[in-house]
Amino acid sequence: MWDLLLAPFMIRAVIAAAVTGLAAPGIGTYLVQRRLSLLGDGIGHITVTGVALGLLTGTSPTYTAVVVAVLGALAIELIRTSGKATGDLALALLFYGGIAGGLVLVQLAGNGAFALQAYLFGSITTISADDVVVSLVLAGIVIVAGLALMPQLFAVSHDEDFARASGVPVWFYNTLVSVLAAVTVSVAMRTVGLLLVSALMIIPVATSQQFSRSFRSTMLFAMVGGLLASLGGVVISAFLNLPPGATIVLVSLAGFVATSPVGMLLHRRRRAQVPYDADALPLHEAAGERHRHEHGPGCGHLAVEHGDHVDYVHDGHRHAVHVTGEGQHYDEH
């Protein structure tokens, strides 16, 4: 069975899957932060026309896909920043125009829609050595830019107004993120296919952000998760004779589903511990409940900061220690 894993086509597939799995969630983290989770999907739709142009003209669809994807990303960015109320609609027109135009062009090329299938759903096991090299270079650019420009891209994605007021060329970095997303789509096209590209950009980020505290760790864990899902998906699909692209996405989804109960618990716990803001004057109303124990670390009641002291959540009430000359009791806060 190890013969299969060491076959040249399998080695090429594993390399292509690995770089896609790293690059897609890397750029996907910025898309999620900018609330553009579906941007990859939109670029994917437009890229169908790029692939068809390649088939029609006899050039490698990988190259035409990159060019059309980048042009599409620039168009989306232009529509988005023009700030028209119809921007949302314009994007939809662009997406469906892209997919319909691609289908018509492919028919003109005499290939029929069948030729598109390898690009719509991925065909990682038929990837050529040249395509592997192109994927390595393009994914490398995306990963390096995504990591090395993190301060700039984070500032722009996190608070665009603040970045603009700081004199940062916001349009440049926004466009850069879109272009990097377009390049990622072109790379991932051969691995997971244009229709599932967005999944690999977003799902690992959704999984990772359940646990991480920082932006940086969200991104790094998402990249590791994307890498594991891609490698796992390729190997599983090879042994079980499943479509690789879809298997990669399902493995990635399985990772999210398996971790989400823990993620939800963690989220609820964090929400519950958000400190209460304190008013100038604390309340002095003694708590009605009888206390058989003293509230403190490890007493089992949730401790939440309230201004300069700690409240304990006790049967839906917030109790704060109040020490007087006659001893201590609990105030309702």
Place this chain on the structure above:
Amino acid sequence: MNQAPPLALADVGVVLDGRPIVRDVTFDVQPGQVVAILGANGSGKSTLLKALVGLNPISHGSVLLFGTPQPRFRDWARVGYVPQRSNLGTGVPATVREVVASGRIARRRPFVPMSRHEHDLVDHAVDLVGLAGRATHPVSTLSGGQQQRVLVARTLAGEPDLLLLDEPNAGVDHASQLAIAETLGGRADAGASIVVVLHELGPFAPLIDRVVALREGRITYDGPPDQLAEGAAHAHHHHDDDDHGPLPPMQAPLEGGR
């Protein structure tokens, strides 16, 4: 050396969607001065502040930043903007320290990591607003007041000479208001100029050298805070430049692009 004032406005007007929001605003801010822009909701005070940093268009008049007309101004690292608290906690998680470090962005060059000194500046800014113990916590786990303090720290980390704050008291608990006021007082003592948009002076009162009161986009009072109550009540008597008297509010939008 003849030093230009950090901020000088002359006849500034802001028109949004064809509606004049700010009109004929003229004042300047000297080094080390703390100026409060006071006004009710809809008085144009936040609109004006955003126009100063380029987030709203300046439709009329001129704004000079450190002597340079705002459209040609490039030294944005000297200007620190603190926006009104927004949804800091949504989207991808980010720690307090990450958000505060992004305040250095105006002074950073691409591909160059932060120096030891810059890391210290970020830590110091987090410490100044009293959040040192929470530097590695996600901002989403902070209370509203603490999140506003993060925004102040983010701007301080950029070491600006002119601070522009948009309602740092809105929805902020008393303890955080005091913490922010104290931090700003320290910056003013160190020579920074501060313009702060406020609904009411509150804990900022001891800091304020001068109040500019806005009403429906026009200045109704400009002077020391202690004469404000009297000045605001009889705005037109105290406003020298007011050659046509205050217009009834209903006619204001019909004035055109002024």
